[in-house]
Amino acid sequence: MKVRSALIVAFSIAVASPAFADARSEARSQVEFGINVAQRGLWREAIYRWEKAVELDPTYAAAYNDLGIAYEHEGMLDKARKAYEKALELDPNNGQIRQNYELFKEINDRTSPEKGS
Amino acid sequence: MTARARKKDRKLALAAVSAVVAAVAIGCGTSYYEIPIETPIQPKMDVSPFQRVLVAGFVAGGNDDVDANQETVRLLRSQLRTKSQLKVIDADLLPLMEVAADPGGGAADSGPSPDNNAQSPTVAPAATGTMSLPKQIKEEKDLEPYERLFANTAYWKRIGEEFQNPLIVTGTVLFSPHTRSGYVQRDQEMYDSFGRRIVRPVRMYMERKGFILRPKFIFIDGRTGATMYSESYREEILYNAQQNTPALSSYFELMDRLVPNFLSTLSSQKIKGTRVLLK
Numbered sequence: 001m002k003v004r005s006a007l008i009v010a011f012s013i014a015v016a017s018p019a020f021a022d023a024r025s026e027a028r029s030q031v032e033f034g035i036n037v038a039q040r041g042l043w044r045e046a047i048y049r050w051e052k053a054v055e056l057d058p059t060y061a062a063a064y065n066d067l068g069i070a071y072e073h074e075g076m077l078d079k080a081r082k083a084y085e086k087a088l089e090l091d092p093n094n095g096q097i098r099q100n101y102e103l104f105k106e107i108n109d110r111t112s113p114e115k116g117s
Numbered sequence: 118m119t120a121r122a123r124k125k126d127r128k129l130a131l132a133a134v135s136a137v138v139a140a141v142a143i144g145c146g147t148s149y150y151e152i153p154i155e156t157p158i159q160p161k162m163d164v165s166p167f168q169r170v171l172v173a174g175f176v177a178g179g180n181d182d183v184d185a186n187q188e189t190v191r192l193l194r195s196q197l198r199t200k201s202q203l204k205v206i207d208a209d210l211l212p213l214m215e216v217a218a219d220p221g222g223g224a225a226d227s228g229p230s231p232d233n234n235a236q237s238p239t240v241a242p243a244a245t246g247t248m249s250l251p252k253q254i255k256e257e258k259d260l261e262p263y264e265r266l267f268a269n270t271a272y273w274k275r276i277g278e279e280f281q282n283p284l285i286v287t288g289t290v291l292f293s294p295h296t297r298s299g300y301v302q303r304d305q306e307m308y309d310s311f312g313r314r315i316v317r318p319v320r321m322y323m324e325r326k327g328f329i330l331r332p333k334f335i336f337i338d339g340r341t342g343a344t345m346y347s348e349s350y351r352e353e354i355l356y357n358a359q360q361n362t363p364a365l366s367s368y369f370e371l372m373d374r375l376v377p378n379f380l381s382t383l384s385s386q387k388i389k390g391t392r393v394l395l396k
Contacts, residue, residue, distance in 0.1 A: 028396070035150055035394050062395035069392040075157040096149060096393045107156055109386050 027057035034066060046070050061091035065100060072104055080104060142390055148396040150246035162336060162346050164383050169283035170203040171339065173276065174210035176217070176263045178254025179293035180328070182364040186210065189290050189332065189372070201384045206280055213287070217266040218250050257331065260289045267335050277339025284383075285337040288347070292368055296326040297355060327355035328364065330371040336378060346371040348382065350375050 034049035047070045053063035068083035084101040091097060164170075172193045177185035191211055198205045251259040266272070273285060305319040333349040352371045355364050380386060 029252050031396060035396065038152060038394065039150065069152070069154060069394060072156050072392070073154040075159065077156075094395075096395060100392045103390055103392065104156075107158070107390070 023056045024060070027053040027060050027063060030056065031060070031063050031066060034070075038066070038070065041071050043070050046075070059090055061087045061094060061097065064090065065094075065097045068104065069100060077108065081108075138157065145212075147178050150394040150396075151391055152394050154392050155387065155389050158386045158387050158388060161348075161382045164242070164284055167282075167284040167339075168198055168204060169206055169281065170383075171206045171208060171280050171285050172200070172209075173196070173285050173287045174213050175288050175290045175332075176213050176254070176260060177290040177292070178252075178259065179256075179291040180364055183292055183368050185290040185368065186213075186291045188217065188365070188368060192369075192376070193286065196380060197383070200380050203284065203383065206283055211276070211287075213263070213266060214250070216272070217263050243378055254291065256293070257291060260291060260333075263289060267337070267344060267347075272342065273337045273339070276344060280339065282339040284345075285339050287337060288333045288335040289327075289331075290320045290333075291331040291372075292364075293329055293362075294326065294333075295329045295353060295355070296324070296358075298322070298324045301325075303375060324358035325355040325386070326358050327353060327362075328367045328371065329353040330368065330375070332375065334382070336382065342357030346382065348378075350378065 030049045030053040034053070035045040037043075037049070038046035047067065050063050050067040050070060053060055054067065057063070064083045064087035068080045068087060071077070071080035071083055081104070084097070084104060087097045088094070088101060149173060172190050175186045175189050177189065179185065183216075187210065194205050194207075196284050197203060210353045250262050254260060267287065277283065277285060300320050300324070301323050302318050304316045306316050309315055330352045331349070333347060336345045337343065338345050352369055352374050354371055377386060
């Protein structure tokens, strides 16, 4: 019974791995393309690419990080916060993501008054 | 094994480790790219109904060396002139403390003189009633009795009419001296035995003195006299107790930190920064 279960698990991994690898690889090329266009100032196109990347691979922390930056640049601050938080949730020890998030929060805190009405 | 053979083995091991590290680095794709960004901040208030702004004056106190009312009005007017679309009205400051102290109205000269020539409006702070106001403003609680002045819509509506319904900026400013002592971390520069400069964090006990700036900006609709928005801030600066920094320069240093926030209430701003894109 144990052997059978192990075989099923092994078979599932064997079948799923190439599919996962394909998704990650496709997501990766979307992220790279996004970086390329963002560096040329085409932030809308970059958003489209990075949104596609996280759709393909919802565990891709770097894609969420890049998406956070692009949303921030476009003034979509709620979306930016969510994207950064998702990136940190997926990769909590990544110092660069944390630094981006801290800088984003600093701007938000600075522009929010202590008490407004 | 000879020494030569051991040396060769070590070299081989080192090369192998380097190759593995390089392979991992390439495989993991640890590339990152710094990119400059500009975060647009939308204004907190809709000022589209206004073409003009009147920085009317502030109820201020806390320090005798700085006239926080006059300095704040000057600074905000000059910032608004260069960094907002609104036309700034030049007028004498409203004597808000006198207006607030007037128990029932006879504030015949309480209005400002727009553009230096027009006659002062006769504006009565009807709703202020009789109230005891502190002779000097030294701390936050001294400002509380003045809150009623800002809620006096009849008064502000009259001021608004006088200046063709501008957006009115007023509020309170408390700029007070402050001392604090305790341990602080400082970077200390030193040189090692090779004469190389190194910087080390050192904890030391220090007596420090400085100032706290607590402004509250109130934005009033000159058409109705009603408060549209208000915001409070607190900034402090501390120096070494031996350092003698003029109060006025500390005031400007603290206001400098707040001005972008003030401006972002009225107009959209772009904040420049750098972020790291990851692959």
